[in-house]
Amino acid sequence: MKDLNNLIQDLAPKKFTVLGKVWTGFLILVIIAALVCYYFQLRDGLIITEMRDYALWGVYISNFVFFVAISLVGSLMTAILRLSGANWSTPLTRISEIIAVAAIIMAGLTIIIDMGRPDRILYLFTHGRLQSPIIWDVVVISTYLVISLLLLYYPLLPDFAILKRYFSKNGTASKWYGKLSLNWSGTEQQNKLYNKSIRILSIMIIPVAFGIHTVTAWLFATTYRPGWDSTNFGPYFIAGAFVAGAGAVITIMFFLRKSHGLENYITDAHFDKMGKLLVLLCLLYLYFNVNEYLVPAYKMTVEEGVHLNELFLGQYAALFYLVIVGGLIVPIIVLLSPKGRKPFPVFIMGMIVVLGAWWKRYLIVTPTLLHPFLPIQGVPESWHHYYPSTMEWIITFGTLAGALLIITILVRYVPIIPIHETAEEMGIAETEKN
Amino acid sequence: MEEKNTNPRRKFLDTGLKAGLLTAIGAAAAKAAMNIDKAYSAEEETIELMTPGGTLVEVPVSQVEEIPELKDGDYKVREGFPNRKFVMVVDLARCKNAKKCITACNKTHFITGENAWLKVYKMQESEKSAPYWQPTMCMHCDKPPCVKVCPVDATFKRQDGLVLIDNERCIGCRFCMAACPYSTRVFNWEEPKQGEMTEIYLQMEEMEHMGHEMHSPDYAGLPSLKGTVDKCDFCPHMIDQEELPHCVTACPNGVFFFGDAYEDTVTNGDETFRLSKLLEEKAGYRLLENLGTEPSVYYLPPSDRLVNFEEGLENYTEYESVEKPETPENTEEL
Numbered sequence: 073m074k075d076l077n078n079l080i081q082d083l084a085p086k087k088f089t090v091l092g093k094v095w096t097g098f099l100i101l102v103i104i105a106a107l108v109c110y111y112f113q114l115r116d117g118l119i120i121t122e123m124r125d126y127a128l129w130g131v132y133i134s135n136f137v138f139f140v141a142i143s144l145v146g147s148l149m150t151a152i153l154r155l156s157g158a159n160w161s162t163p164l165t166r167i168s169e170i171i172a173v174a175a176i177i178m179a180g181l182t183i184i185i186d187m188g189r190p191d192r193i194l195y196l197f198t199h200g201r202l203q204s205p206i207i208w209d210v211v212v213i214s215t216y217l218v219i220s221l222l223l224l225y226y227p228l229l230p231d232f233a234i235l236k237r238y239f240s241k242n243g244t245a246s247k248w249y250g251k252l253s254l255n256w257s258g259t260e261q262q263n264k265l266y267n268k269s270i271r272i273l274s275i276m277i278i279p280v281a282f283g284i285h286t287v288t289a290w291l292f293a294t295t296y297r298p299g300w301d302s303t304n305f306g307p308y309f310i311a312g313a314f315v316a317g318a319g320a321v322i323t324i325m326f327f328l329r330k331s332h333g334l335e336n337y338i339t340d341a342h343f344d345k346m347g348k349l350l351v352l353l354c355l356l357y358l359y360f361n362v363n364e365y366l367v368p369a370y371k372m373t374v375e376e377g378v379h380l381n382e383l384f385l386g387q388y389a390a391l392f393y394l395v396i397v398g399g400l401i402v403p404i405i406v407l408l409s410p411k412g413r414k415p416f417p418v419f420i421m422g423m424i425v426v427l428g429a430w431w432k433r434y435l436i437v438t439p440t441l442l443h444p445f446l447p448i449q450g451v452p453e454s455w456h457h458y459y460p461s462t463m464e465w466i467i468t469f470g471t472l473a474g475a476l477l478i479i480t481i482l483v484r485y486v487p488i489i490p491i492h493e494t495a496e497e498m499g500i501a502e503t504e505k506n
Numbered sequence: 507m508e509e510k511n512t513n514p515r516r517k518f519l520d521t522g523l524k525a526g527l528l529t530a531i532g533a534a535a536a537k538a539a540m541n542i543d544k545a546y547s548a549e550e551e552t553i554e555l556m557t558p559g560g561t562l563v564e565v566p567v568s569q570v571e572e573i574p575e576l577k578d579g580d581y582k583v584r585e586g587f588p589n590r591k592f593v594m595v596v597d598l599a600r601c602k603n604a605k606k607c608i609t610a611c612n613k614t615h616f617i618t619g620e621n622a623w624l625k626v627y628k629m630q631e632s633e634k635s636a637p638y639w640q641p642t643m644c645m646h647c648d649k650p651p652c653v654k655v656c657p658v659d660a661t662f663k664r665q666d667g668l669v670l671i672d673n674e675r676c677i678g679c680r681f682c683m684a685a686c687p688y689s690t691r692v693f694n695w696e697e698p699k700q701g702e703m704t705e706i707y708l709q710m711e712e713m714e715h716m717g718h719e720m721h722s723p724d725y726a727g728l729p730s731l732k733g734t735v736d737k738c739d740f741c742p743h744m745i746d747q748e749e750l751p752h753c754v755t756a757c758p759n760g761v762f763f764f765g766d767a768y769e770d771t772v773t774n775g776d777e778t779f780r781l782s783k784l785l786e787e788k789a790g791y792r793l794l795e796n797l798g799t800e801p802s803v804y805y806l807p808p809s810d811r812l813v814n815f816e817e818g819l820e821n822y823t824e825y826e827s828v829e830k831p832e833t834p835e836n837t838e839e840l
Contacts, residue, residue: 117732118678119696125621128680128693188678188693188733192658195677199658206657206681296651296687296797444689445794446642450625450827 075500083487083494084238086332092484099477106470109463110185118188120463126448127441127458132186134433135468138316139179139475140213140288141309141429145317146172146220147281151274160345162497163337163489167328168321169224170486174478175320176217178471183209185467205294208287216284219277226270229256230492285309292436298375299440302368308360314353315400316429322346322422324479326415328488337489340415347413350425354404361396379443387457388439391431399428558770560780583724584672586664591802592646592740593667594754595763595772595784598808601626601639602759603818610756611643611738612828615727616700621692622827623738624753637815638808641761643753644669644690644738645793645801652682652691661735662723667767667802668740670723676734683735687794688801691737698730713743740764750775759812767802 088096113120123130149168153161184190200207232253239245256262289309292300302308322343329338368376369384383392403421406412412421438458442448448456460468551567581587603626611617611624623643630637650669652661660675661682671682683691700706706729713725721731724742741751749755754762755775763779765772770781781804784790788806 117694117696121695124695125683125692126689128683186679188680188735189676192675192677195658195675199675201657201659204655204657204681206655206679210657291681292684294655295681295685296794296799297684441684445687446627446689447629448689449627450622450825452620452825455620 075498076495079495079498079500080234080238080491082334082336083489083491084235085483085485085487088484089331092331092480096477096480099473099480102466102473103470103477106467106473109466109470112463113185113467114190120461122454122458122461122464124455124458125451126444126455127438129186129437129441130458131434131460131464131468132182134430134437135471136179136182136186137288137309137433137437138430139175139182139471140285141313141316141433142320142426142475143172143175143179143216143220143317144281144285144310144313145175145321146223147277148314148317149321150223151277151281154270154274155278159497160342162493163334164321164325164342164346165493166224166227166486166488166490167325168317169220169227170479170482171317171320171324172220173217173224174475174482176213176220177478178475180213180217181474182471185471205287205291209284209291212280212284212287216277216280219273219280223270223273223277226266226273227490227493228486229253229266230258231487231490232256233258234491235487282310285313292440296445297440298368298373298443298445299379300436302364304360304363304367308357308364311353311357311360312429312432315350315357315425318346318350318353319422319425319429322350322418323426326419326422328483329415332488334489337494343415343418344410344413347407347418347421350418350421351404351407354400354407354425358400358404361400375443375445379439382439382443383435388435392435395428395432395435399425399432583670583722584662584664586666586668586742587745588665589768590666591767592745593765593767593772593781593802593804594643594646594740594751595765595779595781595790595804595806596641597761597763597788597806598638598640599806599811600759600761601641601808601818602813603639603821604758605821606756606758607641607753607762608827609829610752614741614752616698616706616729617727617828618699618701619694620828621736623690623692623736625690625827628822636808638811639815639818640805641753642688642690642793643803644740645688645799645803646740648800648802649798651685651687651797651799655681655685657681668724668742670739670742671726671735671737672723673726673731673734673736674721676731678733678735680735687797687799691735693735694730694732697732700727700729703729 109120121130121132145168149161150165154165184193187193196207196210200210202208230253232249233256236246236250236253239249286306286309289305293302293305295301325338325342325346329335365380365383369380372380382388403425406417406421411417442456442458552564553567553570554562554564555570556562605626608622608624608626612622615623617623625642627640627642628637629640646667646669648663648667650661650663653663653669656662657679658675658677660673660677661669661671663669678693680693683689683693709728713722713728721728724739724746726736726739730736741753744751750764750773751762754764757774760774760776763772763774763777763784765778765781767781772779772781772784784806785804790804790806792801792804794801
């Protein structure tokens, strides 16, 4: 009984500290700046970006692919690890679910930002054609969003009931948590339904998650473009998404552990395990990268040759090696040693992996477009290159801040670590109930 | 129009032209008019026609069946002209980069931005092969990758082979541009600066008289819309008036041939050829055939060229597909 009270005490949502307030304020500022820039984009058109007829997709689309990638972590941590019986991941499930929901919401918004006529967004539903991969994306992203929300919400039901009691002195909070808990009382029937639903959702989310990122890969692979014309793209994107997602979980769990004093719940062992998982995922992704570049590079056909030369030796070479070596090989080496799997190094590696993953998306989207089949001629010199404009950067940072704000707000009002599940695992849940 | 129709001969010529039997027939008919009295007595009025083989035969008027008009009352923009398959042939041997095609295209579609619909590329397959000029426009593919990927049916293929775009439907996702291997699609990144707006509105009024809607996909660029994709449309508005597309008539070297694959005829205004024969004799080919997009634009190889490649270089300005008014005199011309 006392254990449980301590547990709830530790895990219940806490008010923002000063630092938390500054952080939230900062995010809101970035978002406001992005909104202002987006207003200019609406007014003047996409001319405010550096995109032009050749580099027709840019940082927005790479950012979109990044968000889709990050969101895959929800299914990795909650579904795959849950179903494989890896109980150690329980304290990390909520974090990854929150990240998944935040990322998928921002992925949807980012796609709208990239549209030339966002006022016609409804045409996707009124005039949608199923043969277009964009419609597949619309279908699968909305499905994934719904399942992710449910997968975030269901495990929260008992926690909300606990919080209702915990905040009994604070009327409004208690009322809200009570409503959100949907009258959870922990009866046997409820428990049965609850466990079954989560299990079904966990199973359902895996194919949808694979679907969402495969479709995003197909978005590129279905075009006639050297560099995207690859059967490897689906698995390559999924492997990359797991890397990015695991990196994001590590980064955020490190921050939350520090800010919320969760050292007892997110232990060094968790960092160790996440480090091992990240190594595995990085190796897998490296394998797909070798597939992606070695085969066309061996043949060096004219079109692929131009593209790969630019990546390996040309203007993208620095970024390319930074991403491959810095974002994949270095983390693999560091995380292979037990010393490298201490919380801080794991955190640093997690962060570079996320940064590398972001730039990797940029490298997938931009260079290909600048290497079309017919030469780029008869257009201004500036159209031969692409680097995002300041406004494009601000809008992009706005979407990243948006994702972080969603995470921050959810973390403020929702227990970061599932109270009910943790209690169950510690064997102190049953005694409390009746 | 009514007066014309009272004369069956005129009527035939009229519909014949509409059917795209083109100027050559007109010339042939004029010649026929001189011979006709000699060969036949006044029993029945006859008419001279060209067989698919290219020989002239004379037949009684009663035997001639009227070919339906190119565009009848229930013409639907998304369906196109019935029983047509428009094709273009570009003779690379004749191109000397005069760029009149670009100028005419830009002018008639009010393109003043950087993104011309028609480009003349400086091409060279390998170091040792000869360089040549290659005009490139929308290929109006039979299996258009752009149409496949469009999520809202904004770009569509008509039964006459034209691939057009509905700027009132386009959501500006630019997926069609990513999918097009010929890089012919362009995007209105900002409010299009289309020069003299009154001229556009005059044209639009005229169009409305002719029963068109505003922003009709078969009259692209009138006016262009911010945030949507534009591209070469083979000038259906000119075909509609039984005229050739602007690039064809503007070219001083007769590089472009336009016609109907079902009729197996293409013309550049001065000369008319059997499409199949021309392609066979001159070894016609299509761009990036290996991608399987089945373009409607055929190229004749740049062999036996009229002029040297170098002669076209004087017109070459590296970064300008659209001539921009820079001096005050130029501005006045606009």
